[in-house]
Amino acid sequence: MVARTSSGRGARNSSGSAGVISSGRLVSTSSKDRNHGKPQPQPLSTVVNNSSNTNSGAESATSFSHxxxxxxxxxxxxxxxxxxxxxxxxxxxxRTLKEVKYLKALPIDPRPPPMVDLEELELEVAKESLVLNGQAFHPSVIGVGNDASANASMISSLAVTLSPDTLYYDLLCRLARTITSSDCYAKLNEILGSHELNLMNASAERKPKIKKGKPGFVSDTPPIEINIFEEGGNIHAHIVTTLGFGLYRKLDVNTGRPWIKMQVELNERMNFSSGSQVRHITIHWPDMYV
Structure with missing residues (x-):
């Protein structure tokens, strides 16, 4: 269930409290006011742990899609x-992995954003490099209560069929790598995890240490790409997030060096107004001799 509060959701102000998005302006509210009478949101770390505990079940699964x-x-x-x-x-x-064409566009079941702490979401997304409707935003200039409020103002002006605070929160959940990477991990582990292979997530650690000059990979994680627009009173978005994972042989897990590195693109197309969404992942493998 998507978290809702009677007050708005927005970027934090300079005092550290959360703010309400109202006509593009931030109004300070206390966490006590926002959470009164509502279930307490869970930390982002809990969301990740619930989705990526172990490889259990990967061996016995026989249905991976529809x-x-x-x-x-x-x-x-x-x-x-x-x-x-x-x-x-x-x-x-x-070679076996590259021959499976379905791994180039593997569908993932949609799900509503989890109920997590808003301030944690804002702090995480503020560290990301983003490309919003073709305009680049870098961590050095993205700040909670800075460009976040400007972006929220733009988004709130589009919100015709849903509240700006709901749209703002839902969008943050789509941009937080701890959430998107745990969703991808759950699907990939179901397919790639086994008694012989462990799948591990590099993106949640924010340490994609990929050496420069290696063909098939880039030195830094690409920015999150967001295209958001309004059509017929509905808010649509297309988000592309690149995540890092590694396959480890069971005997090599403690070495900290993956046997096979991979980059995964999560493509999400959604209608925030109706709640409909389509998601799929594309896996990029390294060269065979890298």
């Missing part, structure tokens, strides 16, 4: 991955 062809292809892939991993054949593991 499409039998995809399920059969993934079952065949998992069998081959186990065989080649036991043989320590990284090249054949990568």
């Amino acid at each position: 499409y039998p062809k995809i399920d059969n292809a993934i079952l065949t892939m998992k069998s081959a991955l186990g065989r080649f991993t036991r043989a320590n054949d990284r090249r054949m593991v990568l």
Whole structure:
């Protein structure tokens, strides 16, 4: 269920309290007023832990999507991955992964934003590099209560069929990597996790240490791309988030070095007004000899 409060949601002001978005202006409210009579939101760390505990269940799953062809292809892939991993054949593991065309656009079930602490969301998103409707925003200039309020003003002017505070909160949830990465992890672990392979999330740690000059990867995590617009009184958005993951052989987990690095693009298209959304992930694998 999406968190709701009787007061608005907005960027924090200089005193550290949250603010209400009202016609593009920030009005200070205390956390006591915002949370009165409402269930307490859970920390972002709880959301991640609930979605990415272990690899349990990955072995026994036989249905990975709503499409039998995809399920059969993934079952065949998992069998081959186990065989080649036991043989320590990284090249054949990568070849097997690249041959599964469904991993280029793997659907993820939609879900409403979790109920988490607003201030934690704002602080996390303020550290991100963003491209909003073609305009770049960098962490050095994005600040809670600074550009956040300007963006909230623009968004609130579009909100015809839903409240600006609800739109603001929902959008922050889509931009927080701790939330998007845990969603992707849950799906990828179901497909790639096994007795031989562990999937680990690099994005939630915010430490995508990828060496420069390595083909197939970039040195820094690409910015989150957001296109948001209004049509017929409805607010639409397309968000692309790039996340980092690694596959580890069980014997190599303690080394801290993934056997296979990957970059995952999460594409989300949503209608905030109606609540409809479509999500899929695209996996980018490294070259076989990297």
